[in-house]
Amino acid sequence: MPDKTKRPRIIAIANQKGGVGKTTTAINLASALAVGGLKVLLADIDPQGNASTGLGIGPEARKGGSYALLAGETSLSDATLPTTVENLTIIPSVPDLIGADLEFGQQERREFLLRDAFIQGCPADYVFIDCPPGLGLLTLNGLVAADAVLVPLQAEFFALEGISQLMRTIDMVKQSLNPTLNMEGIVLTMTDKRNNLSEQVSADVRGYFRHQVFETAIPRNIRITEAPSHGIPVLLYDFRSTGAQAYLALAAEFLRRAKTRKA
Ligand SMILES: Nc1ncnc2c1ncn2[C@@H]1O[C@H](COP(=O)(O)OP(=O)(O)O)[C@@H](O)[C@H]1O
Ligand SMILES: [Mg+2]
Numbered sequence: 088m089p090d091k092t093k094r095p096r097i098i099a100i101a102n103q104k105g106g107v108g109k110t111t112t113a114i115n116l117a118s119a120l121a122v123g124g125l126k127v128l129l130a131d132i133d134p135q136g137n138a139s140t141g142l143g144i145g146p147e148a149r150k151g152g153s154y155a156l157l158a159g160e161t162s163l164s165d166a167t168l169p170t171t172v173e174n175l176t177i178i179p180s181v182p183d184l185i186g187a188d189l190e191f192g193q194q195e196r197r198e199f200l201l202r203d204a205f206i207q208g209c210p211a212d213y214v215f216i217d218c219p220p221g222l223g224l225l226t227l228n229g230l231v232a233a234d235a236v237l238v239p240l241q242a243e244f245f246a247l248e249g250i251s252q253l254m255r256t257i258d259m260v261k262q263s264l265n266p267t268l269n270m271e272g273i274v275l276t277m278t279d280k281r282n283n284l285s286e287q288v289s290a291d292v293r294g295y296f297r298h299q300v301f302e303t304a305i306p307r308n309i310r311i312t313e314a315p316s317h318g319i320p321v322l323l324y325d326f327r328s329t330g331a332q333a334y335l336a337l338a339a340e341f342l343r344r345a346k347t348r349k350a
Contacts, residue, residue, distance in 0.1 A: 095128070095211040096345070098271055099233035103256075104249050105220035108239040108276030110137040111311055112337075113217035115330075116237075118320035119338035120213060121175035128167060128211040129177045132157075132201065132229055133219035134187075136180035142170045143318025144179045152181035157191065157200040157228065163209055171319055176211070188224045197224060198264050201232040222256050230260045235271035240292060242278045242285040242304075247292065272344065274337065275304040301344075303337040306330070 100113045113129055121127040131138040132153045139149060148168065155161040156178060166178045191197045201216070215237075218229040230236060236257055240246050250273075261268050273296055279285040293300050305311075308330030314321040321331045 094205075095126075095209050095214045096235070097205065097214040097216065097233045099216045099218055099226075099229040099236045100239065101216075101218040101226055101229060101236050101253070102238050102240065102249070103220060103222045103226070103253055104241075107241040108274075108305065109133075109220075110141065110217050111315075112237070112239045112274060112276065112305070112334075113138050113215050114141045114315070115311070115320050115322065115334035116337055116341065117213070117215045118172050118175055118322050119334050120341070121172050122322060123338065123342075125174065125212040126210065127175050128209060128214045129170075129175065130201070130214060130216045131178060131180040132184065132225050133180055133217055134182060134184035134225075135219065136182070137315070138217040139177060139179035141315035141318065142172070142175070142177055142320070144168060144170070144177060149179040149181050152179040152184075153201075154181045154183040154187070156204045157184075157187065159200070159204075163204055163207060166204075172323065184219075184225065192224060198227045198231045201228040202265075205232060222253075227260065227264070230257065230268060231265045233265070233268060235269040237271040238273045239276045239305075240273050242275050242288045242292070244284065244288065246288050247295065250292075270299055271341075273300045275300065277307045278304045279307050301337060301340055303333060303340045305333045305337065308333070 100109045102109055117127045117129045151161050156166045167176045170177050216229040218226045275289050278289055306329055308328055310325040310328035311321050311330035314324035317324055
């Protein structure tokens with residue numbers, strides 16, 4: 088019997104910088120957990136819709152998507168579609184989301200639109216919210232709806248500077264809109280052991296953020312880049328690739344950390 092009182096753990100994947108691996112991490116961490124038997128929902132709230140495309144959801148299948156959900160025009164269950172990955176469902180993005188700041192910006196509960204959509208409950212163990220770049224209203228909705236935020240961080244020169252702005256925003260959200268928001272952790276992405284700068288930045292980030300940084304880093308791997316054009320996660324595209332194995336390891340560490348948090 089499904090436990091109706093159970094609510095999923097909701098995790099926003101956020102970083103105001105574009106191209107750092109948010110969507111890639113959303114797709115592949117969600118898929119790795121789903122393949123392991125957990126029920127996972129991915130909410131794509133980036134108007135670019137890369138998570139939706141990357142999981143094989145074409146424009147014609149998307150209907151109102153996450154826009155209709157935020158607008159209160161549809162229910163969570165009606166907005167949710169199956170994917171090719173067993174146990175993984177998705178609320179796809181639609182281009183209408185581009186106007187969200189303007190369209191919802193004057194509403195009284197503008198930062199709570201996504202959170203409110205989850206109030207009726209959601210039959211998943213985990214929900215991942217793939218946030219757009221920037222710290223606009225959509226990302227705020229992601230942070231307000233979430234229990235915790237997971238930050239993919241590309242191991243490159245300005246990494247630490249960008250993240251301090253994000254940390255300030257997270258603090259601001261905690262102080263005003265969502266006091267129970269936690270830090271799930273930082274995931275280093277696109278690391279390259281042969282590149283001294285990548286190694287140095289990774290060491291700096293670990294030195295500064297300590298236990299907040301996942302031990303598992305995601306290496307640069309061509310299979311990760313190729314998989315989305317086939318509409319499948321890297322796990323299904325090339326299970327043996329270093330990219331697929333890294334996301335499996337990340338999922339295992341994610342679950343271990345969840346266990347120690349509860350203990
Ligand atoms: N570990 C990786 N190895 C190689 N390419 C990657 C890796 N992670 C992400 N990419 C590529 O980098 C680009 C940006 O990644 P993406 O996940 O879309 O970032 P974001 O969602 O933060 O904008 C994409 O083309 C993606 O395929
Ligand atoms: Mg993205």
